[in-house]
Amino acid sequence: MKHGDPQLHVRGESVFVDDLPAPHGALHAAVLGSPVAHGKITRVDVNAALAHDGVVAVLTARDIPGENQIGAILPDEPLLADGDVHHVGQPVVVVLASSAAVARRARLDVALEIDSLPAVTDPRESAAKGQLMLPARTFAIGVVDDAWGRCAHIVEGRADSGAQEHFYLETQGALAEPMEDGRVRVHSSTQAPTAVQRQTARVLGIPMHLVEVDVRRLGGAFGGKEDQATPWAVMCALGARTTGRAVRLILDRHDDMLMTGKRHPYSSDWKLGLDADGKFLAYEATYYQNAGSAADLSPAVLERSLFHSTGSYHIPNVRATGMSCRTNLAPFTAFRGFGGPQAMFVLETAIDAAARAMNVPAFELQRRNLLREESVFPYGMRAERCRAERCWDEADRAYGIEARAAGVAQHNAENVATKKGLAVMPVCFGISFTNTSMNQAGALVHVYTDGSVGVSTGAVEMGQGVNQKIRRIVAVTLGVDLDRVRVETTNTTRVANTSPTAASSGADMNGAAAQLASQQILERLRAFDADEKDWDKLVAAAHFARVDLSAHAFYATPRLHFDKTAEKGRPFAYHVYGTAIIEVTLDVLRGTAEIDAVRLVHDGGKMIDEAVDRGQVEGALAQGLGWMLLEEASWDAEGRLLHDTAGKYKVPDLGFLPDTVDVSFLADADNPEAVLGSKAVGEPPLMYGIGAYFALRNAAAAADATIDPLQAEAPLTPERTLELLAGGFRVVAVEDAGQNPD
Amino acid sequence: MTDRGTCLLNDQTVALAAPDRGLVLGWLRERRGLAGTKEGCGEGECGACTVLIGERDPAGRLSYRAVAGCLLPVGELPGRHVVTVEGLNPSDGLNPIQQSLVDAGAPQCGFCFPGIVVSLAGFFLTSTDLSADDAMIALDGNICRCTGYASIRRAIEDFCSSFAPRLDAGRDRVEQLVEWGVLPEYFGNIAPRLAALPGSASTVAPSEGLLLAGGTDLLIQQPDLLELEAVDYVSRRRDLVGITRELDHVSLGAATTIEDLKRDPAFRSLVPGAPAMIERFGSTIIRNRATVAGNLVNASPIGDVTVLLLALGSELVLSREGKRRTLPLGDFYLGYKQLARKPGEIIEAVRVPATVAACTVSFEKISQRRFLDIASVNSAACARMVDGVATSFTLAIGGVAPVPLPARRTSAFLTGRTLDAATIHEAAGILDAEIDPIDDVRGSALYKRELARRVLFAHALAFAPGRVRLEELI
Secondary structure, X not given: OOOOHHHHHHOOOOOOHHHOOOXXXXXXXXXXXXXXXXXXXXXXXXXXXXXXXOEEEEEOHHHOOOOOOOOOOOOOOOOOOOOEEOOOOOEEEEXXXXXXXXXXXXXXXXXXXXXXXXXXXXXXXHHHOOOEOOOOEEEEEOOHHHHHHHOOXXXXXXXEEOOEOOOOOOXXXXXXXXXXXXXXXXXXXXXXXXXXXXXHHHHXXXXXXXXXXXXXXXOOOXXXXXXXXXXXXXXXXXXXXXXXXXXXXXXXXXXXXXHOOOEOOEEEEEEEEEOOOOOEEEEEEEEEEEEEOOOOOHHHHHHHHHHOOOOOEOOOEEEEEXXXXXXXXXXXXXXXXXXXXXXXXXXXXXXXXXXXXXXXXXXXXXXXXXXXXXXEOOXXXXXXXXXXXXXXXXXXXXXXXXXXXXXXXXXXXXXXXXEEEEEEEEEEEEEOOOOHHHOEEEEEEEEOOOOOEEEEEOOOOOOOOHHHXXXXXXXXXXXXXHHHEEEOOEEOOOOOOOOOOOOOOHHHHHHHHHXXXXXXXXXXXXXXXXXXXXXXXXXXXXXXXXXXXXXXXXXXXXXXXXXXXXXEEEOOOEEEEEEEEEEEEEEOOOOEEEEXXXXXXXXXXXXXXXXXXXXXXXXXXXXXXXXXXXXXXXXXXXXXXXXXXXXXXXXXXXXXXXXXXXXXXXXXXXXOOXXXXXXXXXXXXXXXXXXXXXXXXXXXXXXXOOOOOOEEEOOOOHHHHHHHHOOOOOOOOOOOOOOOOO | OOOOOEEEEOOEEXXXXXOOOOEHHHHHHHHOOOOOOOOOOOOOOOOOOEEEEEEXXXXXXXXXXXXXXXXXXXXXXXXXXXXXXXXXXXXXXXXXXXXXXXXXXXXXXXXXXXXXXXXXXXXXXXXXXXXXXXXXXXXXXXXXXXXXOHHHHHHHHHHHHHHHHHOOOOOOHHHHHHHHOOOOHHHHHHHHHHHHOOOOOOOOOOOOOEEEOOOOOHHHHOHHHHXXXXXXXXXXXHHHOOEEEOOXXXXXXXXXXXXXXXXXXXXXXXXXXXXXXHOOOOOHHHHOOXXXXXXXXXXXXXXXHHHHHHHOOOEEEEEEOOEEEEEEHHXXXXXXXXXXXXXXXXXXXXXXXXXXXXXXXXXXXXXXXOOOOOOOEEEEEEEEEEXXXXXXXXXXXXXXXXXXXXXXXXXXXXXXXXXXXXXXXXXXXXXXXXXXXOOEOOEOHHHHHHHHHHHHHHHHHHHOEOOEOHHHHO
């Protein structure tokens, strides 16, 4: 039988953090979070918890030997609350006990008293109160203020998109083991082993070389374990350091949903101006990002929103401003798309409104304004090997946009009980960490004397298939069978100072590093014996002749630069393009909808593993559809999460997703900017899901729902849909600048 | 150590002792070292912990069903065969389910796949025709966050197209699946091994301890209940299981599972649309545990089966110490989670009147997600239609009151009337006055009021197609 992760997964034999055998005497941790969103801690008494049979230690901020701080971008996030609390669920106390059940029961007996303070949950209110994480940033090109006067049509409104829970099936967790000489080894379900190592060292007050972080695989992450896997791992390390025993902490689903952040809700203002032919002339957007109570990655997420303010379109005059607004909710964090989806939803709202004002299908305006070769983005980069129009036209050719729209119109003319809607969603997404310095990766390749190969990189396998891609890259480079190559755990003692596996760039960068390392070994082998064809013999002979069969290599994505003062540069190695056509059917009586079909053409570059990429496209799409139509997380005015269990927060199931999901990859799509001509794939397809919102709104419009096109609020749940159908929305006249210049 | 009975776990015989308690998920992982069964949510919402439970029916036939390990008490195991993903693995390589999933490139992070494999094995064991549609339903309780399910669908198409034509309905299913390699060889020997197991451990008298049915809601709210020494499982009460047709009613045994209700021909003879209605209840792995009486005594204002049985004019058979009485189901609910049940009294059966056979039954459930979700509003109506006149009309509606609501005034108003748009509009006004929904996570009160109107419209459209038109209603 072939051996690999898929085989292990279906046999239930793949090992996740909670599956690691417990070291002798291992303790289990449970975390007590703040019950209120904002307040001053007046008393923490742990004696009653300590008195529980089986409880070994109860840790508070006082037990931290180093710095009580895990903030990566801003130092505003203590590991354990000290003095005050800023969101419901903020960790205050860690209970260590003989079992998780005992620890969870004992935490209820911690006497925690807090004087409540007013909580802010709304980003606009936060901005009005001046509670920004960092000063607002603006990306601009052209002269927006001058351009409005030249517009024949101007539309202006607001768009809001909601939070999204990651709902990785494996909840957050870690296991820390005390080692000899003050070392600690941490097994963490993290996308960022180096971040865990760095913050552990910081909190424990020890050098990084005393902390080893090892990651086999993650049971899903989607960004939720980029920054927010860290606290639980550090708590385990702190517990191991304090007690001298191994400590395991696995959040149960409720704690995970309550204590960890989600995709950022955005509330945005937009204004779009077009000429008489429907060409976009000017666009202005202001994003109020709900950042939660600590910076976490929010400023970086906001930056990516600014980079994607114009989506897949060319707009000559743009001003996009973004603010990370501090609120009293759990810090919002990375989620597949990382701010890009929120910005694109705003622009699509504007385009939809313009189309209604001009009485043309939105897809006509979309097609007319797609990016072209050499189109300049507001951040100064030019579109290189631009495939926006190719993807669109290929999708049109393969699936027929006009014909499908006609079919939808015919259905709607003939049916009362159901109405169909169609929307097209083009995507353009920049690849690279927008923080240029993070675009680096390392790999360590060993060829063993029997010819088998072991590879370590900084990439973390979380289901996205990065290990499979790296295996293929190494196998192809060395010229050996795939089965001879094994990818090892991600371990900070083998590959150090790694960037998180994020920004869709894991395979690009770590694969490139693995390729470089393999090439070094191959060059040594060829220099030793250029003629030997038998790999096993070549390796054995080279070893005997004292040729080094190991190599470390380093990759830094070339040609990247960005000037944060001017907000101009070339921040991305390249862009990924694609176009999706989405059709939905609305049940007019009940306000429920079904997604009928998604058909798309995706620019996958020259794919290293088509099955992996197809899975990424289909999976990301599902999350995008869920974000737009299904998944709802909300809070009450006191900052308490209402959708706080798996029973209340619904992610897509098999029945939610359409029977028809046609994914075709753009042919002849080589990409010289990434390893083996491939393209990153993790995030971009999520944004195809945005089309579902507009498809459903179009269906509602066909049912004579009164829709205000100047307002959009996602997700478009059955409740919001019925509100449209039942006339809960006013008809608002769209401003037409041609007649009423302002 | 106290003897707590013996079960089969995969191919092993396991004598249970005092520490073998709590829920099967934790027991497997912590006491048995079987880590293939995963905890994704701990409330039966994700299916990562799905296991199979096999038992011999009174006729000695072996049957299996997929259930959520996170809601299955270890106390249910004695005398039964529990199967985890490890117990489905061939000694080497992959079984055809696993092979199809791998060939389709389906597994990504892998965390949910053990549960998916087990659920699909449950499909192979229970589906009458091995259709792809059945396989999809078998996965209605399995959440995968990575794949978007498209690759899983491809795998399903693959193995269904290869096995469905080869199915011999007349043959023993387990034997055939062993022959196909879907189940490992040892399954061939399970029936005699189960028969040879010592009887399950004795339990205390039902009236003394907690009487637990499926526990699919109760154990989420109160998992510590299993710490009690005295738990009696209704699944052991053969006298409470099963559906029988009597002269003037169909009797649903209290411990009949919702899945059995869904499949039962006698119930379907009264309510032909029952399978599609009941499919909206929970998921396969929940329906396989949840029971008819459990849904009723749980007294959720939004219980799906409760609302259906209310509309059918059902009657409860209650008993205590051998004394029986009957009570209309509509009189069972006094207030939020308050029942007209005397201490120690249990539901023995639910009687659905045979007159339902002459009626049309309509069921509506509006939820955020179509499957495996709790309704914002659910409703059932049962009407006898004669020439457009509802000679009887019984409406029940959930999610709009502290109890699952028999909408008596609306029902009384509509009884004897011709169902036309004006009448239905008038009835909607009466219904609106009869309900009292609240704002909660399932929707705003205003939304639920609007839904209440619309589910009534939906019933009217089902009862008087052609006479009532949608355009006249909304």
